[in-house]
Structures are given as C-alpha cells and as structure tokens.
Amino acid sequence: MRSIRLKTHLPLSEVRQLLHTGKDPIARTRLHAILLATQGKNRMEIAQTLGYSTRWVSL
Numbered sequence: 001m002r003s004i005r006l007k008t009h010l011p012l013s014e015v016r017q018l019l020h021t022g023k024d025p026i027a028r029t030r031l032h033a034i035l036l037a038t039q040g041k042n043r044m045e046i047a048q049t050l051g052y053s054t055r056w057v058s059l
Helices: 012-021 025-038 043-050
Strands: none
Touching: 012 025, 025 043
C-alpha cells in the first residue's frame, strides 16, 4: 500500500485545536484523518479508526 505524504500548511498544534473546537463534523473528520496520518497510521488504519473505507481515505 502506498504511503501517505502530507504537506505542512498549518502547525500540528493548530490542526489539533481546529479538530477539538471545530463545529463542522465533516471538517473535523478530515482533520482527524490528517492527525492520524501524522502519527504514522496507514490508510487502512485510518479508515478503520474513522469507520470509513480505504477508498475514502485518499489524502
């Protein structure tokens, strides 16, 4: 499985803050996926954690 590569646009602390204070559930799910990816989780692990298919996790 191909690894996920992220570009840094926001500091990780800001991503965490947005995740915990955000009101939009879709945005929060996406931020949660990004945080999991920064922790070294692969697509399958992210999908299982969030309850989505691996196809949905296409960062």
